[in-house]
Amino acid sequence: MNLTTSIIGIVAYLILAPIAGGLLAGIDRRISARMQGRYGPPILQPFYDFFKLLEKEPITVNKVQDFYVNCFLIFIIITGAIFFAGGDLLLFIFTLTLASIFLVVAAFSSNSPYAQVGAERELLQMMAYEPMVLLTAIGFYMVNGSFNVSDVVTSDVMGIVYLPGIFLGFVFILTIKLRKSPFDLSLSHHGHQELVKGLSTEFSGKTLAIIELAHWYENIFLLGVVYLFIAHSAVWSPIIAVLVCLVVYFLEVLIDNNYARMKWQFAINSSWVVALTLGFVNMLVLYFIG
Amino acid sequence: MSTILFLIVFPFIVALALLVLKTDAARDIIVKVSSILIAAGSIYLAVQYFDSGGEFFEFGNETVSTFMLGIEVVLAVLIFYLGIKYKKYLASVLVAIQTPLMVWFELGTGHGITVLNNMYVDRLSIIMALIIGVIGTLICWYSIGYMKDFQKHHHEEPDRRPWFFFLMFLFLAAMFGIVFSNNLVWLYFFWEITTLCSFFLIGYTKTQEAINNSFRALIMNLLGGIGFALAIVVLGNFYGTLELNQMLALGAGISMVLPACLLAFAGITKAAQMPFNSWLLGAMVAPTPTSALLHSSTMVKAGVFLIVKLSPILGWNLAGIMVMMVGGITFLMTSFAAISQSNAKRVLAYSTVANLGLIVACAGIGSYAAVWAAIMLIIFHAVTKSLLFLCVGTAEHNIGSRDIEDMDGLFGRMPRLATFMIVGIAGMFLAPFGMLISKWAAMKAFVDSGNFLLVMIILFGSAATLFYWTKWMGKMVAIMAKRENIQSNVHKEEWLVLTSLTALTVLICLIFPLMSTFVIVPYLQTIYSSVATLALSSSNMYIMSAMLALIVLLPLLFYGKSNKRIVPLYMAGVNLDDLTYRGSMQKDVTVSLRNWYMEDYFGEKRMNIIGDIATVVVLIVTFALLLGGVL
Structure with a gap:
């Protein structure tokens, strides 16, 4: 991928990702409602919510948390930009970690009991999914000999053929990343009895809108990773890849609506077991057939 | 060459001076001036040898080796005595195995082996010298203020600061010795000096805990020292060399596994790898600059330095x-x-x-x-x-x-x-x-x-x-x-x-x-x-x-x-102050996080x-x- 396509990728991402992410959230809410036997809000509801949040009275619990939240957004955008510019998958993951740390630190800085519990749980979730996320990047490297997204999408082989275990593993931890039940431990769209709004308890108005926006950006590049498993040099592959992304997202919504929240122990145990079995075995097989 | 000698000998002289001079003012000045000189020396060394791919120095003379051997024996006797005195007999036993082994070797086989190059400098030693010379001296500089506070907090104790600063600078000298020695016997000598310095630094406060932990560090590092000594014996007897560069060069052709294992074992103990990690955790009892020195620029870095040196084989x-x-x-x-x-x-x-x-x-x-x-x-x-x-x-x-x-x-x-x-x-x-x-x-x-x-x-x-x-x-x-x-x-x-x-x-x-x-x-x-x-x-x-x-x-x-209005955080009741609120039953609840x-x-x-x-x-x-x- 040359400079021009990289720049096109970044610009397209900057403009289209929030729109796509917001729509995805709207569709998510509609489908969830239908699964629960409700009619559900309009597809554009997330955007209405977003603009309404922007108009709220500007209040905060301290002078610094907005700074951290803004950094969170900036680095989430940079993470996505690295991805859609065809950049290095490991750099992409490390930048994502940095961004997430800013969100955690923002929650810690409020010194609120609920936000702090949310922050600790968020950290736990990060610890749970990090090995599998890195394994995904390593899997692509072993198949294509390169960590670059641009090399993965122009490769002659379809990733999922060699990485079925890693694909399943990634989809598993995607539930955590998308903040879906049973792993919506630190923060979820529904208030929880013991946690109030967890991580985001002390964020309001514009700050909350920024977090929402960041999540839209985030969800798009997370699905982008799913896309990588299918996309390769064949002309038809991007279409199939997008379809697979949608199916995976639907699956996540289905899981979200069918499971009660689990304890944090289950989150870390299961994610690590998945990484150790599906991920590790896939990697070993790949090494011995390669 | 003279820069290298300066880096090894000068900190040693400073150490002696600090041991003798007991006033705060004199100590402050000496530590500051010599820190600057040592840091400058290591930077000068980097500039001086920056372009060279690595240089070796013969610098051979019998007196140095004999002098080192003499010091080793004296220190061994000292450790043997301390081991008996504090009833840590294992330390005495280990030193009673290790030092006679080295003396026997050096007077016997070792004597017959000619060492071409005793010292060297390459880019890795430059990096290490910069770490020791800059970070190490910064830590010494920091210690000036810290140790004053430390003495204030422990005013009932005798003032042992001259001893402390003596050890700190001696440590730096020994570290420089490690990164510039090509002769393994010399490397071993400096290696043992760092073991002893850390032993005394960890035991600095002389509480029972400090003494126990210092002996643990000593015993574990003496074990590594025995590994080192055996490696030298094996190399001398079976491979006929005592030079690090020759050992690495030979490794390309013939199996070097046994001496490599022994040296790596020494490195593992010094770098506080499991199962020897407990000595480094025990070292926490010492004043903080000691920990900073042990953890960042000296001691453990000597361990990994040796292993990195071995990495080609x-x-x-x-x-x-x-x-x-x-x-x-x-x-x-x-x-x-x-x-x-x-x-x-x-x-x-x-x-x-x-x-x-x-x-x-x-x-x-x-x-x-x-x-x-x-x-x-x-x-x-x-x-x-x-x-x-x-x-x-x-x-x-x-x-x-x-x-x-x-x-x-x-x-x-x-x-x-x-x-x-x-x-x-x-x-x-x-x-x-x-x-x-x-x-x-x-x-x-x-x-x-x-x-x-x-x-x-x-x-x-x-x-x-x-x-x-x-x-x-x-x-x-x-x-x-x-x-x-x-x-x-x-x-x-x-x-x-x-x-x-x-x-x-x-x-x-x-x-x-x-x-x-x-x-x-x-x-x-x-x-x-x-x-x-x-x-x-x-x-x-x-x-x-x-x-x-x-x-x-x-x-x-x-x-x-931020221009936003600041509001109190949410705490399931009426906030009373930072972390207290009045709950629904009119009861004041304090939150702890x-x-x-x-x-x-x-x-x-x-x-x-x-x-x-x-x-x-x-x-x-x-x-x-x-x-x-x-x-």
């Missing part, structure tokens, strides 16, 4: 596998153990052991890219860890605790110190800082080497690392109302050093592409014939540098600038037992195979 042989397994297991188990700790110094200690484990594992793999990562880790770790230790030391003297739980809202009480600490913590695990860059390279090297056990180890270890650093950071950034600013009590020497180290932490991340291109890659090219591509392409390095600039600029521009330690998962004891058993098995199997003559 490691790899997929018995010695290499032993080294990578011990390093890998140590990295994983100590990263986990760090989660369960609330004592800041113990968290730092476990993190040190873990990072050394990673360095050791990289050196064990021995590939070009892995050694690149190992050297980068040594540099970044030295700077960042010394900063963190000294920050904790200053915090401890001002808030009266080294417990992370007591660092609640440190940002309000000691804003500058908290900022430095956060830079240090971020430097240890976050992009775009140094340690992460090295970990990135290490990860890629592990994948390329096909050692997937190590790949899994680094993935899980890194996940744990992220957890324990961030929760610490979270404690400090919490904003609490009505906190008094108490940072005006900190000595100005301490500020100077902390500021320099913080600046250095950021600076080396900015200039690391230059260090890589001009120092480390040329060094590796002299060792490895094929130059593989590095983990970080130039475009990635640019992105990292840009991110670093952003991370530095954003807080400067926007931090804490504590970090997660996950004792059931990562309990320190369990992690240590698992790690110790695993590494002991690795070591025993390796040496059993060697002795069984399988190879």
Whole structure:
């Protein structure tokens, strides 16, 4: 991928990702409602919510948390930009970690009991999914000999053929990343009895809108990773890849609506077991057939 | 050559002077002036030999060797006596095996072997010299103020500061000796001096705990010393050489597994790898500058330096596998153990052991890219860890605790110190800082080497690392109302050093592409014939540098600038103050916030037992195979 396509990728991402992410959230809410036997809000509801949040009275619990939240957004955008510019998958993951740390630190800085519990749980979730996320990047490297997204999408082989275990593993931890039940431990769209709004308890108005926006950006590049498993040099592959992304997202919504929240122990145990079995075995097989 | 001699001899003379002069004023001046001279000397050395691919110096004379042997015997007698006096007979036994062995060898076989080059300098020794000369002296500088406070806190104790500063500077001299010695017998001499210095430094306070821990450190390092001595005997008797460079050169042709294993074993003990990690944790009883010195620029770095030196003859042989397994297991188990700790110094200690484990594992793999990562880790770790230790030391003297739980809202009480600490913590695990860059390279090297056990180890270890650093950071950034600013009590020497180290932490991340291109890659090219591509392409390095600039600029521009109305936080009732509220039953409830330690998962004891058993098995199997003559 040359400079021009990289720049096109970044610009397209900057403009289209929030729109796509917001729509995805709207569709998510509609489908969830239908699964629960409700009619559900309009597809554009997330955007209405977003603009309404922007108009709220500007209040905060301290002078610094907005700074951290803004950094969170900036680095989430940079993470996505690295991805859609065809950049290095490991750099992409490390930048994502940095961004997430800013969100955690923002929650810690409020010194609120609920936000702090949310922050600790968020950290736990990060610890749970990090090995599998890195394994995904390593899997692509072993198949294509390169960590670059641009090399993965122009490769002659379809990733999922060699990485079925890693694909399943990634989809598993995607539930955590998308903040879906049973792993919506630190923060979820529904208030929880013991946690109030967890991580985001002390964020309001514009700050909350920024977090929402960041999540839209985030969800798009997370699905982008799913896309990588299918996309390769064949002309038809991007279409199939997008379809697979949608199916995976639907699956996540289905899981979200069918499971009660689990304890944090289950989150870390299961994610690590998945990484150790599906991920590790896939990697070993790949090494011995390669 | 004269610069090298200066770096070894001058700190030694300073040490003697500090032992004799007892007034504060004289000590302050001597420490400051000589610190500047030593740092300048190491920088001058770097400039002087920058372009040379490595130079060897004959510098042979019988007197030096005899003199060293004499000192060794005197020190051995001293340790033997101390072991008896404090009823630590194992130390006496070990020294009674080791020193006679060396004396017998040197007067016998060793005498007949001609050593062509006793000393050398190459780019790796330049890097090490800079670490010792700059970071080491910064720590000495910091100690001036710190030890005054320390004496004030322990005023009932006799003032042993001359002894303390004597040991600190002697340590630096010995470290310089280690990185410049090509003659293994000389290297061994300096190696033993560092063992003794750390023994006395750990026992500095002379409490029962300090004495026990100092002997533990001594015994473990003497074990390593026996390994070293045996390696010399084997090399001298079977290979007919006592020179490090010749040993490495021979390794390309014939099997060097036995001496490599023995030397690596010595390195493992000194680098506090499992099952020997407990001595470094025990070293916490000493004043904080000691810990900073042991953890960042001296002692443990001598251990990894030796193993990195050996890396060309490691790899997929018995010695290499032993080294990578011990390093890998140590990295994983100590990263986990760090989660369960609330004592800041113990968290730092476990993190040190873990990072050394990673360095050791990289050196064990021995590939070009892995050694690149190992050297980068040594540099970044030295700077960042010394900063963190000294920050904790200053915090401890001002808030009266080294417990992370007591660092609640440190940002309000000691804003500058908290900022430095956060830079240090971020430097240890976050992009775009140094340690992460090295970990990135290490990860890629592990994948390329096909050692997937190590790949899994680094993935899980890194996940744990992220957890324990961030929760610490979270404690400090919490904003609490009505906190008094108490940072005006900190000595100005301490500020100077902390500021320099913080600046250095950021600076080396900015200039690391230059260090890589001009120092480390040329060094590796002299060792490895094929130059593989590095983990970080130039475009990635640019992105990292840009991110670093952003991370530095954003807080400067926007931090804490908010016009929003400040409201109290939500606490399920009526807020009374920071962490108290009136609940629904008209009852006042006080909230306390504590970090997660996950004792059931990562309990320190369990992690240590698992790690110790695993590494002991690795070591025993390796040496059993060697002795069984399988190879």
